Amino acid sequence: MNIRHENIKKTVSSFQVLFDSFTLGRFTSFTEDGCPDGYMQIQEASRPQVGGSWCGTSWGPSIYYSETKSITLIIRLLHLSKEQNNYNFDFRMAYKVLRREYATVRYGGTPPSERPFFKLRPMPYPVNISRGEDTTVAKTTKTPEYYLGDLISGTYCSRIFSDCDRKNCRLQSPNFPGVYPRNLTCYYAVRQHEVPQGKHALIVVKQPNGQLVSIRSQKALYAAQQERGNNGRELKFWQQCDEVQDYVTVYDGYTTRDPVILRFCGGGVSVPEAISSGPELLVEFTTSPFGTFLQPVTSQSLHGFQLEVEVRFVDQQSPTYAKNKRACEFWIRGTGRGVLEHPQHSLPPNTTCLYHMQGIDTSGPSGRNIIYRRPSFSAPRFRVWFSVLKFYVTNALNPNLPEDEYCGSHLNIWDGPMRISPGCSDIFCDKERSVQMSRATSPQSVIVGRPPTNATLVARFCRERAPRTCEHALLRRSRACAKTESFLSKGDSLTLELKLTQGTALKPVYFKALYEFVDLHQDGEPWGRGSCSRRFASRSFPEAPPDPPITFSSPRDVFLYGRGGNRNISDVGDYEFTSLSTVAELRFDVVNMTASDDFRSFGFEASIEFVRLESGCETSHRVYGASGEMRLASSNPMSESMDDMVEVFSDGWSREVDPLARHVFASPSASDHFDLDWPRSLSVELIAVEPASYYVTWLELSRRHASSHGGVFALSGECEYRCASLDACIAADLWCDGIPHCPRGEDERLAHCSALLRVPAHYALMFLALTLLAAFAVITAARSCRRRRSALQQRLKSLSSDTAIFDEKEVIC
Template identity: 25%
Template sequence: MDSNWDSSPSPPQREAMSDGSDEYTCDNLRCVPKDRVCNGGTTARQLGREAELHTWVARGRAPCNVTYYGEVGRSYEIDLRESDNLKIPFTCELTFVAAGDIYGDLVQIVFRDLTLGTFKSHHVCGCPKGHLSIEEPHRGKIGGNWCGGTNTHNVYYSETNTVTVTVSVNDPPAKKETHGEKKIRLRLFYKFLLSAESIVRYGPWNSAKYLGVHRPDTICDRVFDSCDRRKCRVQSPNYPGLYPRNLTCQYVIRQATVPHGRHALVSVGQAERGRVHIKHTDASCDDNLQLWLDEECDVVGDTLSIYEIQGETRRLLMRFCGGGKVPHITASGAELLLVFQTSPFDNMYFDPSVNTHPGFELDVGVVFVPKNSFLYADQKCEFEISSFEAARGHFENVAHSLPSNSNCSYKFRGRPDEVVWLYFTRLKGVDTQPPSIDGPPCRTRVTLIEGVEEDGDVLENTCGPMGVRVCHREQLGPGRNRTRPCGSTESYLTKGSHVTLTIHYVSPSTVSNLQFRLHYEFVYAGPRAAALNRPEPCDRQINSERSKKGLLTSPANNLLYGKFGATSLKCKYHLQGKPNEAVRITFIYFYAHNSSCPGRDSPLQACGRPKALEGRGARLEVSEWPWPGVELPQACICNGLYLPATLLSYSASVTITFTVIGMDVFDDFSHFNFELEYEFVEVEACEEDRIVTGEAGTLSLALRPSPGPCRGHPWLLQPASDHFLLVSVPGRAIRGGLQGIAHGRLVATEDPMPPAECQSSELHVYQPGNPRPLSAVCVSPGSAETVHVFSEGFNEPLSLDYLGEAARSLVVVLLSRPAYLSGQSSQQQHKAVDVQWVEAAPRWLATRCATECPAVHACISASLFCDGTWHCPSGADEAVVTCLMALSPWLWLAFGLAVGCVSVLSSWWGWTLWKSRRGRSSTGCSEEVLTPGHHESPPEPPEYPDCIDVDFETTV
């Protein structure tokens, strides 16, 4: 057996009377290292030279079955080569012992060159002609083998102080053509290390790694506990060097102590690239250092499988080989099981890159998450979210890992009258390893199904995050970004109350995870979710036959508010009773966030003038329908300062309108809401018709109406065909009327007054169907100031083409102010106010009108002229000239005949008088005769001559 080798590092131990365990004594009593030989002189030559090796062989000294020692800090070399007379079978054992103290605690062996047999397979009969095995006697026999050839740097670090390297040759190697090349060779370097200096395995002294507790009667099984307080590291056997072959190791990681109300999640991973390298290929150069999964590791058979333990069952989370960075693999509970398996046979090759170690070292982590949260699932990854538990919320993907071909489902279950709104604020696909050629084309799939999963409608079915609707602007969080809400292209809104989100992991979630944050909200959609398809989903019809009394509230459907993009809202509630019924409404609560409201003394007139809303605000308006098609406003509320308040209608038909404008993206039903009670009560019917028609008339309205069934009831003024109405009211106009703002046809002596200045009763004039008054007048009986109001369309040419008789009518309502609010006004002397009305036709109906009121350019009936009552604002219909011009033609004829007769009689009388005067003048004056020849000036005419020449002319 001794002649099988050409070289040996040392003589047999029986001749090694050593000065130290790493030396032996030559024949001349000199001590030389065991990796040197005695040359008979005063020096020792290093082994490895053919001449010296043959000298040892000739002397009969063999390198095998020898125990080697050494000192810490020194390196030793052994180079064994096959001799020409090798006898088969052959076995050689080299034992290395770290004797402690200066002789070290651990053994490091560097296999530099190995040529031994032929490598065939990793699993069966892998080394048929010869193999090399490495054993540590103190931990039991493993039985793995290496063979083939390599000249790379392969390092083995012992876990105990003794290592035995065994070389076995079962079949002679084939002859090679290269002259002088040896068929079998083993060249190695060995040294001895101190445990305290092995910081890669054990860590520095001030931050030692916890490698678990070794389980008795096993080779490499270990148990870890309380890793939340320890620096736990899971390492392969003999890390950071070559790991043994034909090995199975189990590592159990438990977290026994868990804080109250928390759930422990145990994880392993490695963020540094060079600390994990589990062989997966026979290639001479493995440049693509990455993780390989499942069947991709079957070539070599070295795998690390990670299971989560749940009671008596285990679930495989990931099985991998290869190397590089290992993402955190997290159990859904407090216990993990790692199983490391290696194949029986291998060729001795590993990546010699700097800072790359064979085997693995994984960091252990423990996190505590709240119990009953969406961050973990005990058994199946299924969650059910019900609106009975929370109307809205958000959650993220589970914090633990999921195996390949697994699902994680989120089932949203709402009430029948609810829909579900979903939107992602974060959705990111995290691939820790690049996809392989043979891998699945889609590692994760997202599906969103509405209704029952088997027969539901597919809202989304995409590969990974591609195509999924994401609302990125919401990542900043509420209150930090005032932008438009998530629209239909950024969120999902169901039609029903059930929807299921499923994340399907084709590959393990550790390799290709889907990180997301999903927001959900169950939105009230009325009695049926289908109500959302109506133009006005919040409108309601209430009949006294079905509901005598009840509660009305603002819609809680967030789809109608600014949160879902709406800027305004209008809801109508129509209450219809029997003819002998009225509606009693009690306003309980009203709230409008950041709404502008002027406020009024009366709680039912808090809006001030019922004009259009502007900017941002909310309003609750109540109107009734005393006549078919005629709407009469009764109350307007924009704040809840004066509530509760009660209103009793005049009729059995009431409409309540809830209006909101100026909403922003953060407004929902909690920002604008109201609550009221309604009740249909039996009342005594008002027998008065209160419908007025005719060319003109006067309404005398009591300022303090007496109690009775008709108290406060409105009046309806209806015009004739192709006519409009003109109403005149003594008093001053109140700012806010439609005609005073939009039309400019309000005739008043002064500008409109602010609403707060009116201390007397108010008279409102409405167009039927329009809750906003055409004019509001602060009445002042006996005042010289008068307000004139036209019916709608008076100043609009061709308005008769689209305005019917009802639209041209006017509703007059007198709002009596309580006595304690009236103050000292003219109401103390007057008990009623006279409201005059007249039918009028605008000038655009005719080019010329003989009975026109010039102040308003309106034509009234000719029968109203000169009747003793002013119907025109300026009184032009009662002027003297106008009345004379307006007389009948027969009267004009009689007047002309009378004037003619008077003219004829006057002419005859004048002629007769002239003739008589002329006769008297001829007899009296002729008696005066001048003497001839006597010439004198004629006498001066008398001051009052007796004869006058009169020329009388009468012109009519």
């Protein structure tokens, strides 16, 4: 049977085929050999044949809406048999052509009959007029038509949707709102191409109107649904839809390999939101091969489903979505504070999300010269302050339903890191981690992470228990969370673990928390008893180049301010240049702080530089050693005008000097000889009237050793290195060093400094003995040679004159 309209217009949408009664053989199963006696198939023009079949008996009306301009009904009767008084083949049907503007359930828009009542009839008199109200009749706005996607070529019902933020997108079952074909699989791919800068797109599918969803979910044909009290209105999920195998599956991605976040069937109630974690989402609609028009209850004549599509945008660099669909993991590092919330997208069942929070200075080199920070310091610089504002688990369909198990989905707070940081600077470090995950075709998508290693469990939140919360922080202008209402890590890391036993599309988990990385670092060194009193000292020597300028600021520890529980703060900074013994003090006092005040409300930043002055000021130097020379320089004298002079006085300071005096000496009665009453240190101050340079030499003296028989004041006669003119001893390294130190130059005399006189006695005796021994040997050899020569001469005289032969052994010396 072929139903076709030859002169169809553009305004004609489809055919409406009404099966008022239908009997075609027996119906036995939805999945295997369900129509043994015969079946009916419906084919759409220019669409591939899917092979689904209808059979059985139904008495209620069933409506089929075509997708194209021509449909073909194929009826095959394999066994004709008589049951009771009737045959197993009988049907009554009617059809009509349906115009597009009247098919508002499928295509949207406003039907022609819905026009404003007073559009052509102005009101003759005002009604319910009150002062300040606009009595103009509001014009009804036309509902925009639905965007049903682009049909994929060669498929029966698969469609592609793009940029639904600017379109009224609707996902519909084939032939909606009529009965849908059998033995069918449709794919609806939704993708958002245009995303604002700095944002991340999430795709949402939902249906708040339950009457627009009706997918067969049970095999029973005559079940008394009224006894269940819901009049057949019920949504089923996951394995509950395997009975008929008509269901809708939502994937978090663009392929069927991505995680499954929702699977449902049934109808009559609203469909909860299923939200993807990215700009792509795939919806799959599957039907069983065989079906019947008979429904358990005729609560509604609509069949199939219609889903709304919404696009939401979240901040790209925020822990509100998981970048990796296989691993829900976030890294939150820095020095500030923020708000942490649950993921804004749906998560599959048996999912674990980890939030790694670590206090670390990620700003890099900023040019600040922080001095005396010891890298081997064991105490951490940062600590994590964490406050849970709310945590609850609800049911998307009925919030009053209890949980299936005690503390099924829960939130764990671990003090410490659960694994080593991958070292990336992004909030998502998915490339650095390998996780194990089962194939996402089933709802049991398991994410297995590393077990906690150096972390300690400090709290667990679930629907039945909330150990420590700070709920009043949700109110406007509330006080800060106290330490008894929050958690403070012992180190610089804290880990949040969200474990889900069921998917959040059906059992949403909501939590909101505040986190802050408390910076315990303070510039300088600890000084005094105050918690924030610091000391800055220059360690450079006079000969070394001066220290670079130091930038310092007020402490950033929030617990020192009002938001951390303190009402007053007193900060003292001590600045000392060691070589000049100059000290300055900076005091930072804040009183009567409120609960919202911290270092952002009160603070300062300054710089200090230790400057070594060569002239222009009274300077003092501290020198050490046995002897040396010191240069004192003076510049132009200060002006006598009081406008150019600043005098600073303090307790314990005294400066009584005659401004006319050119030289300041010791007391004239002082002796030139060394005295035991002399002090061990001496101060020299130059007060110059004219600019000049002066050199002062000094010599360190020590008294002679006391005699063992004469008491303390009885001195021995001589010391080893003694200046006779001063009657005192000097250091050994000054004796005979080429520079006269004693007033009369005794330390450099030839009698003391001759090289021969400075030879040790035992070496001199040894040299004298060797000299005498060598002289004795030479004299003995000379005398022996003389005796031999005289003996030879006597023998020669005794020989005759004609003797010409000499003994060869004779030796003539």
